[in-house]
Amino acid sequence: MTQLGELSLWIALLMAAWCATLAVQGAYMRRDPLTSSGARGLFAALGFTALASAGLATAFLGDDYSLRYVAQHSSLNVETFYKLCAFWSGGAGELLLLSLLIAVVGSGAAFHSLRRDTDRARAAFTVGLLGFILAFALVATGFALNPFTPLARTLQDGRGLDPLLRHPLMLVQRPLTLLGIAGSAAPVAMTLAALMGPGFDRAHVARIRASVLLSWSVLSVALLVGVRWAYVSPGLRALLERSPAVLTGSALWTILTVYLIIAELREASRSPRTHVDVMRRRAALVLVGGGALLCIATFAARALTKNYDAQIGDGEKYSAKDSWGHEWTFTSQGASRLEREGDDVIAVALMPTRDGARQPFITSESRQYYGPGGLDIYPPQTVPGIRGTIAQDLFVVLADAGDGRAVLRISFRPLVELVWAGSVLLALGGLLLFWPPRERFAA
Amino acid sequence: MTPLAIGALLAAAAMVWVIAPIFTEMPDEHAGGPAPSQAAEEAAEAAIREWREPKE
Known part of the structure; x- marks a missing residue:
């Protein structure tokens, strides 16, 4: 399956190149059969990219350590769920997944353009440009960061997945970021296709805007x-800030936001006042409310946060006061150590009370993951204990434990939940504001 | 069957499917302008008849 996967990667590249060449030729010569052939090339490229991705996924799930990429990002003792997530834990896998998502989005956009765009040349240019973008991604995957590069000799075990990435959100965060990046291929292709000669009309502009909004969302x-x-996940921020996918996604998000704001302002200045304005006003209210909530909560959270570095012996009590003046005590229930296959877990449980009233237990863990031969390749991973309410988050991080004592950082972070609420409101407000009404589609 | 053979077969099948539209292209009967009207066709036929059977 691995061999088939690598072969499929190169066939997909050929198909994408075929699509780019034939569809553009079809546009210039005004010959639909050439465009149809190009579009079929794009659909075939989707099939072969999916086959290549299946080949890499099989290599991860089947512990094929003859591949450098698999050996660097997985090991025998990694859980099956994280073996699948390891697919996109490095640059090579991210590029392959990005290619797959571009193929999916590109095929959808090409199908839609060929059926809906009344200008045949523009539809053909769109298909050709989508093929070109996919070919570019596949060239980068195949030549720069090929996940199918073999090792000189097959290893018995791999290096393992970075513990920072062993979190359920790994299943959605990276693929969603890559889907957003891939999604922007459609509006780029449609815009360039219109610029290559046929020009824009209202329906085409509406289609571009809808695809931008989808990618932005x-x-x-x-x-x-x-x-x-x-x-x-303490420590993950530095990793995410260095991630090319996250950096590209953030830059694209900013560009798409600016595009949508400009499009909205132009629309508002041209169209007469209608019932659409009511929706805009509501959206603006949600936006302003979300923004205000976010600003106030962020500044308050920073100013009012209280941190305590505590050393607590087993059964001992530690007292602290939160930002709202409540007295808290934390009684250590002692450290427990659990040795599992692949990792050791040290957990410390605290029994908190607030103003004398007992609160639910809060636990923080330190996990040491082991690579092949029991080597501790990665530093210990801390899993904080978090108890969130609207008023504040109680955040407990275990720094060290041993000889009947635990070193902990106890933080009271006020209004953090409101920061999240403000962010979600901002995103929803943006979606409402930028949402194109049905009349504009029909135009 | 080896993976490479399966890949080669799939590639060949995909290539046939991809290039098929080019070979099923119908010749453009009205290239260079719109379809002639009924009256124009009748006039053309009359001209040909006249040319074949000249008046004496």
Whole structure:
């Protein structure tokens, strides 16, 4: 399956190149059969990219350590769920997944353009440009960061997945970011196709705007999920800030936001006042409300946060005061150690009370993952204990434990949940504001 | 069957499917302008008849 996967990658590249050449030729010569052949090339490229992706997924699930990429990002003791997530944990896998998503989005956009666009030349240019973008991504995958590159000799075990990436959100954050990036291929192709001669009409502009909005929405969700993940996983922020996918996604999100704002302003200045304005006003209210909530909560959260570095012995009590003046005590229930296949877990449970009233237990863990031969390749991974309410988040991080004592950082972070609520409101407000009404589609 | 053979077969099948529209292209009967009207066709036929059977 691995061999078939690599072969499929090269066939997909040929098909994408065929699509780019034939569809553009079809546009210039005004011959529909050439365009149809080009479009079929794009659909075939989708099939072969999917086959290549299936080949890499099989290599991860089947522990094929003859491949450098698999050996670098997985190991025998990694759970099956994370073996699948390891697919997109490095640059080579990200590029292959991006190619697959571009093929999916491109095929959809090509199908839609050929059926809906009344200008045949423009539809053909769109198909050709989508093929060109896919070919570019596949060239980068095949020549620069090929995930099917073999090792000189097959290893018995791999290096393992970075512990920072062993989180359920890994399943959605990276693919969503890449989907948002891939989604922007459609409006880029449609815009360039119109610029290559046929020009724009209202229906085409509406189609471009709808595809931009779709891509913007996916990227907004991906960025929000990424920020949330960085909040609950200490140390992940530095990793995400260096990730090319996250950096590209953030830059694209900014560009798409500016495009949508300009499009909205132009539309508002041209069209007469209608019932559409009511929807815009509502959207503006949601936006302003979300923005205000976000600003106030962010500044308040920063100013009012209280941190305590505590050393607590087993059964001992530690007292602290939160930002709202409540007295808290934390009684250590002792550290427990759990040795599992692939990782050791040290957990410390605290029994908190607030103003004398008992609160639910809160637990923080330190996980040491082992690579092949029991080597501790990666530093210990901390899993914080978080108890969130609207008023504040209680955030407990275990720094060290041993000899009957635990070193912990206890933080009271006020209004953090309101920061999330403000961010979601901002995204929803943006979606409402930029949403094109049906009349504009019909135009 | 080896993976490479399966890949080659798939590639060949895909290539046939992809290039098929080019070979099923119908010749353009009205290239160079719109379809002639009924009256124009009748006039053309009359001219040909006249040319074949000249008046004496």
